[in-house]
Amino acid sequence: MTSTIEPLFFFESNYLTDTKVYVLDSVNSGTGRTEKKDLYHQILKPIFELINVDHEYIATTSASTVSEFAKSLDGSRDSTVIFISGDTSVNEFVNNLSDKPSAKLKLFTFPSGTGNSLALSVGLTDEIDALKKLFNSSSKVAPLNLYEVDFPKGSYFLVQDEKTTEIEGPLKFLVVLSWGFHASLVADSDTPELRKHGIERFKLAAFSNLEQEQKYEGHVKAGDELLDGPFAYWLLTSAKRFEPTFEISPKGDILEESLYLVSFKTEESPSYIMDIMMQIYNKGSHIDNKNVTYKKLTKDDKIVLTTTNSKSLRKRRFCLDGSIIALPEADEHQLSFNIAEHPNRQFNWELFIVF
Ligand SMILES: Nc1ncnc2c1ncn2[C@@H]1O[C@H](COP(=O)(O)OP(=O)(O)OP(=O)(O)O)[C@@H](O)[C@H]1O
Numbered sequence: 380m381t382s383t384i385e386p387l388f389f390f391e392s393n394y395l396t397d398t399k400v401y402v403l404d405s406v407n408s409g410t411g412r413t414e415k416k417d418l419y420h421q422i423l424k425p426i427f428e429l430i431n432v433d434h435e436y437i438a439t440t441s442a443s444t445v446s447e448f449a450k451s452l453d454g455s456r457d458s459t460v461i462f463i464s465g466d467t468s469v470n471e472f473v474n475n476l477s478d479k480p481s482a483k484l485k486l487f488t489f490p491s492g493t494g495n496s497l498a499l500s501v502g503l504t505d506e507i508d509a510l511k512k513l514f515n516s517s518s519k520v521a522p523l524n525l526y527e528v529d530f531p532k533g534s535y536f537l538v539q540d541e542k543t544t545e546i547e548g549p550l551k552f553l554v555v556l557s558w559g560f561h562a563s564l565v566a567d568s569d570t571p572e573l574r575k576h577g578i579e580r581f582k583l584a585a586f587s588n589l590e591q592e593q594k595y596e597g598h599v600k601a602g603d604e605l606l607d608g609p610f611a612y613w614l615l616t617s618a619k620r621f622e623p624t625f626e627i628s629p630k631g632d633i634l635e636e637s638l639y640l641v642s643f644k645t646e647e648s649p650s651y652i653m654d655i656m657m658q659i660y661n662k663g664s665h666i667d668n669k670n671v672t673y674k675k676l677t678k679d680d681k682i683v684l685t686t687t688n689s690k691s692l693r694k695r696r697f698c699l700d701g702s703i704i705a706l707p708e709a710d711e712h713q714l715s716f717n718i719a720e721h722p723n724r725q726f727n728w729e730l731f732i733v734f
Pocket of ligand 1: 405406407408409410419439441442443444445464465466467468469471491492493494495496669700
């Protein structure tokens with residue numbers, strides 16, 4: 380009898396020549412594009428022309444370009460999609476792939492958004508560093524793990540506090556699903572005014588949230604543990620860091636099929652949230668704080684979150700890789716999460732990350 384051991388990742392040098400190549404430039408990501416700050420036109424296009432990389436360039440023109448592009452992929456060929464974006468655009472792409480075709484999809488992510496947790500998680504820390512990796516013959520490819528969340532019926536996307544699309548089925552996330560303080564600051568920072576500040580927008584929104592009580596009532600069953608709220612902070616993540624120095628999950632490894640629950644309860648003290656945020660910035664030392672829950676969850680763990688007293692909009696907003704989702708107006712809700720058996724699949728597509 381023979382047995383084979385599948386490697387976690389393999390070296391890959393031919394994704395620019397052997398697959399159909401797309402460059403998806405999400406032009407609103409980060410602080411946007413200007414004539415002087417335009418990675419594709421200034422750097423990538425001239426190099427691709429020089430070395431004859433046949434590719435299709437798509438620049439977003441609206442909030443639906445990413446999803447329309449994902450829906451348009453027909454799966455007739457394996458493809459490589461190079462994202463010049465942040466995490467939200469990658470999430471929108473994955474969640475809008477069509478359920479008919481089947482092919483392999485390799486994703487390469489330039490860290491061109493605000494948070495860039497996915498790119499950071501595979502060591503792509505800045506655009507120039509990522510550019511070197513894109514052309515490096517010893518780049519690696521690994522399965523891109525996706526996690527599933529089932530929102531209550533009637534939940535909807537919220538863009539700049541306005542209701543947009545209603546959610547029709549379970550959604551995938553790649554790096555983070557949050558509630559509480561984290562979701563609130565991401566939601567509140569999504570205004571044209573704050574977006575001009577780049578990564579600082581999260582800090583500005585964080586300070587205004589710190590002036591309000593952070594009390595999100597409910598409980599979570601995570602594996603063999605039942606944790607009672609009210610929570611100030613609550614999230615599930617596969618990533619190690621959300622920003623270069625914001626080490627939310629020091630034991631996290633995006634290449635593993637696992638999530639970490641990071642949460643802490645509401646306290647009376649005026650400074651407890653800031654103190655824990657500083658510990659996160661201090662090499663993730665919050666995981667040693669007895670008030671912080673830090674728990675690894677794998678595919679055998681059932682995760683169910685119940686929210687209570689959650690009628691007010693601020694209490695029922697969630698962040699899905701940067702997108703904001705609101706639950707319908709009701710006192711109580713249940714959300715379930717799933718770590719699948721083959722987490723790098725969306726319908727019949729097989730997804731990989733290049734780094
Ligand atoms: N021309 C456009 N008009 C309106 N919305 C756009 C346009 N281009 C992109 N978008 C949307 O803007 C968002 C950009 O999110 P993305 O994650 O790429 O960047 P970010 O928010 O700066 O980074 P991060 O998610 O890492 O914090 C996506 O929802 C995308 O669909």
